[in-house]
Amino acid sequence: MNAEQNKKVILTGDRPTGQLHLGHYVGSLANRVALQDEYNQFILLADIQALTDNYENPQKVRDNAYQVLLDYLAVGIDPHKSTIFLQSQIPQIAELTVLFMNLVTLSRLKRNPTVKAEMALRGFDESVPVGFLVYPVSQAADITIFKADLVPVGEDQAPMIEQTNELVRSFNRIYGPILKETTALIPKTGGRLIGTDGKAKMSKSLGNTIFLNESSDSLAKKVKGMYTDPTHLKVEDPGKIEGNTVFTYLDIFDPDTAEVTRLKEHYMRGGLGDSIVKKRLLDVLENFIAPIRTRRAELAQNMDYIENIAREGTLKARAVASQTMLEIRRGVKIDYFD
Amino acid sequence: MNAEQNKKVILTGDRPTGQLHLGHYVGSLANRVALQDEYNQFILLADIQALTDNYENPQKVRDNAYQVLLDYLAVGIDPHKSTIFLQSQIPQIAELTVLFMNLVTLSRLKRNPTVKAEMALRGFDESVPVGFLVYPVSQAADITIFKADLVPVGEDQAPMIEQTNELVRSFNRIYGPILKETTALIPKTGGRLIGTDGKAKMSKSLGNTIFLNESSDSLAKKVKGMYTDPTHLKVEDPGKIEGNTVFTYLDIFDPDTAEVTRLKEHYMRGGLGDSIVKKRLLDVLENFIAPIRTRRAELAQNMDYIENIAREGTLKARAVASQTMLEIRRGVKIDYFD
Numbered sequence: 171m172n173a174e175q176n177k178k179v180i181l182t183g184d185r186p187t188g189q190l191h192l193g194h195y196v197g198s199l200a201n202r203v204a205l206q207d208e209y210n211q212f213i214l215l216a217d218i219q220a221l222t223d224n225y226e227n228p229q230k231v232r233d234n235a236y237q238v239l240l241d242y243l244a245v246g247i248d249p250h251k252s253t254i255f256l257q258s259q260i261p262q263i264a265e266l267t268v269l270f271m272n273l274v275t276l277s278r279l280k281r282n283p284t285v286k287a288e289m290a291l292r293g294f295d296e297s298v299p300v301g302f303l304v305y306p307v308s309q310a311a312d313i314t315i316f317k318a319d320l321v322p323v324g325e326d327q328a329p330m331i332e333q334t335n336e337l338v339r340s341f342n343r344i345y346g347p348i349l350k351e352t353t354a355l356i357p358k359t360g361g362r363l364i365g366t367d368g369k370a371k372m373s374k375s376l377g378n379t380i381f382l383n384e385s386s387d388s389l390a391k392k393v394k395g396m397y398t399d400p401t402h403l404k405v406e407d408p409g410k411i412e413g414n415t416v417f418t419y420l421d422i423f424d425p426d427t428a429e430v431t432r433l434k435e436h437y438m439r440g441g442l443g444d445s446i447v448k449k450r451l452l453d454v455l456e457n458f459i460a461p462i463r464t465r466r467a468e469l470a471q472n473m474d475y476i477e478n479i480a481r482e483g484t485l486k487a488r489a490v491a492s493q494t495m496l497e498i499r500r501g502v503k504i505d506y507f508d
Numbered sequence: 509m510n511a512e513q514n515k516k517v518i519l520t521g522d523r524p525t526g527q528l529h530l531g532h533y534v535g536s537l538a539n540r541v542a543l544q545d546e547y548n549q550f551i552l553l554a555d556i557q558a559l560t561d562n563y564e565n566p567q568k569v570r571d572n573a574y575q576v577l578l579d580y581l582a583v584g585i586d587p588h589k590s591t592i593f594l595q596s597q598i599p600q601i602a603e604l605t606v607l608f609m610n611l612v613t614l615s616r617l618k619r620n621p622t623v624k625a626e627m628a629l630r631g632f633d634e635s636v637p638v639g640f641l642v643y644p645v646s647q648a649a650d651i652t653i654f655k656a657d658l659v660p661v662g663e664d665q666a667p668m669i670e671q672t673n674e675l676v677r678s679f680n681r682i683y684g685p686i687l688k689e690t691t692a693l694i695p696k697t698g699g700r701l702i703g704t705d706g707k708a709k710m711s712k713s714l715g716n717t718i719f720l721n722e723s724s725d726s727l728a729k730k731v732k733g734m735y736t737d738p739t740h741l742k743v744e745d746p747g748k749i750e751g752n753t754v755f756t757y758l759d760i761f762d763p764d765t766a767e768v769t770r771l772k773e774h775y776m777r778g779g780l781g782d783s784i785v786k787k788r789l790l791d792v793l794e795n796f797i798a799p800i801r802t803r804r805a806e807l808a809q810n811m812d813y814i815e816n817i818a819r820e821g822t823l824k825a826r827a828v829a830s831q832t833m834l835e836i837r838r839g840v841k842i843d844y845f846d
Contacts, residue, residue: 217842218606225610226682232841258842264602268556268646272563272639279638300617300642301610307638308606344564481845503570504555504596507819 180205180355181318183214183257186234187224190241191379192455193372196363196422199245201322206251212316212487213247213254215239215480218263219308222301223292236476241382244466249479255487256480257312262491266311267304269502273340274307274333282306283329310334313352314341315491320355324362328354345501348494363422368397368415383463386456393452398444408440416447424454518543518693519656521552521595524572525562528579529717530793531710534701534760537583539660544589550654550825551585553577553818556595556602557646560639561630574814579720582804587817593825594818595650600829604649605642607840611678612645612671620644621667648672651690652679653829658693662700666692683839686832701760706735706753721801724794731790736782743781754785762792 182202184190190199205211215238220231239254247254257263279285285306289298313321313334321331331354338349362371365378372379380392398416402409411417411434420430433450436442469476499505520540522528528537543549553576558569577592585592595601617623623644627636651659651672659669669692676687700709703716710717718730736754740747749755749772758768771788774780807814837843 221607221840222610225607228683228839228841256842256844258837258840259844261599261603264606265599267606268602268639269559269563271642272560272637274638275635276638276641277634280634296615296618297613299610300612300614300645301606303614304609304638304642345566477844484845499596501566502559502596503566504594506594506597506815507822 177208177210178319179316180209180211180320180322181214181313181316181352182211182322183216183312184238185216185220186231186238187220188234188374189237189381189383191372191374191381192419193363193365193379194241195245195382197324197361198322198357199242199247201357202242202252203246205322206248209320211252212318212490213242213252213483214257214312215255216257216312218257219305219312222299222305222308225299225301236473236480239476239480240466240469243469243476243479244462245382249483253483253486254479255483259484260315260488260491262315262488262495263308263311265495266315266498267308269498270307270311270337270341271304273337273344278333278336279303279306282333284327287326306330306333307337310337314338314349315494316487317350317490317494318352319350320353322355322357325356328356341501345498348497348501364415364418366392366396366415368413380455380459382459383466384459385463386460389455389459390452393448393455396448396451398447402437402444405443406440409437409442409444411438416444416451419451420447420454423458424450515546515548516657517654518547518549518658518660519552519651519654519690520549520660521554521650522576523554523558524569524576525558526572526712527575527719527721529710529712529719530757531701531703531717532579533583533720535662535699536660536695537580537585539695540580540590541584543660544586547658549590550656550828551580551590551592551821552595552650553593554595554650557643557650560637560643560646563637563639574811574818577814577818578804578807581807581814581817582800583720587821591821591824592817593821597822598653598826598829600653600826600833601646601649603833604653604836605646607836608645608649608675608679609642611675611682616671616674617641617644620671622665625664644668644671645675648675652676652687653832654825655688655828655832656690657688658691660693660695663694666694679839683836686835686839702753702756704730704734704753706751718793718797720797721804722797723801724798727793727797728790731786731793734786734789736785740775740782744778746778747775747780747782749776754782754789757789758785758792761796762788 182198202211202213215235217231217235221228224231235256242254285303294302309330310333323331331352335351338351341349364370365372365376366380367378369376369378380389396415398414399410417434424430433442433447437447496508499508520536540549540551553573555569555573559566562569573594580592623641632640647668648671661669669690673689676689679687702708703710703714704718705716707714707716718727734753736752737748755772762768771780771785775785834846837846
């Protein structure tokens, strides 16, 4: 416990709206596995945030919460090292959200570039659900209730961290030095994985994903259909590597980098067919996914164990949130019966 | 307990931002005293709502919470009949507020006439603090977490009830028949008391109040300075009753209606000086306020007792809110460990 207290705190998580895929692995899961020894890592199953744009479909969010948790464990997130918990079970987040809402103006929220981009994406204007508009405030509450030192984010999420720290500074100025400013942890490796169709982002809504528990058959079909170099029509033609999804994936997942370099040279020279490179990628991805798939299937046999991990993580997270809330209540002078 | 369950539920309350005055008595307190036998009445010390426009001054809100509670008890609100509680101590209200925010659009909130009027009053536009803009949503959570059948409001507050019921209908359509629509209870008697200066409303910010614990000296000064008929310069002149604050107050507070009628006739005829009428009003108000002032001073001797009333009421309110929240969590499919 003492060692844990000396570790820096990370807050991270996912909206449980679907099973996780290779894009999640590259973008965040691999980093979480790598960071969990060195940091006190809290991983939020952000079901309340998922409801902000899935409020009509609570069953979808519910169904996916434990599926995401299975994905976490299958890729090697260790519940003894990382605290995995359900946002909906931490009422202190809602309490802090309500207090934070007094410290931010409507115009400031609308100016948040991430909110702006996501509103444009969904075609929202003034008809935006208030919960959606306000989600950066809830996110600030997620982060600060756990006094997170670091939040791993993509570069496009930097404005969210800025908004959080603005709220922290306003809060502390008025109510005393209670909350902690946080820092964006922009991973050195990883980042955004392109989709199987070559589009900028692997995403369920674009239908260009490979799931972490993709079956062998389905994986074979997906790799076969992957985007390569559309001008590489005959085997003997020289092919392009840049923007070629198959080589992008090999660079990430193939441990034999020398062989990948050799294949690239051959492909650029001409004389190497797509089907050969795809066969290699299929082997590489099958080797990567097979143990995840097996572990996931084993874990899914015992959903009581999974539920128990969520429960234990939630209790631990709630204890931390309660402690911060005690300090908040004292600062806001609403510590009546504490 | 059973009898109580058969009673209809009323939800009412005040923002604790200052001591209560005769305007509060006429507008709401008298009705609360009258209604507490027949109804299961919840009275909210709305400290979280008070923070939406006093967030820079939490100590002011804190200082006033128990002062308002003292006023309640002094005018005859009975804590054994009415449940008096602190909003900040009911986290379920914040939880429901967050869920409700998904069910209302920004444009709908901005269209709320009460919000519009209050924003205009404070000179807010897009720079409105989000918490202030969102307060009708929090208010809807206050009302519905207690499944209130009735909410006593002035006519200008009717749009708030409409907004609440819209949220209830949306919520129930998506998550099942959990919440209850409410009804505005617009009091037959009472309503808005004009200020001592003749302005439309008695209000601390206008400096035209008579507090419920006004001292005799101060009361005398305030009555002496009251607005009458500015054209009634000489005693022998005929005077006007309409808009004459002193007669308005006599109509409300003087139990001897025959004598008030006689005084009015004399005043209109001419020959009755303001000072005589004011002397009568002073006697009437002193008779009204003296027992309140005495009871309040006695109660203030024992702040432990006052705190205990707040604690007991809060525990009772929290039990009701918890029960509703259980049902809400089941509906929203976030009943993980219940």
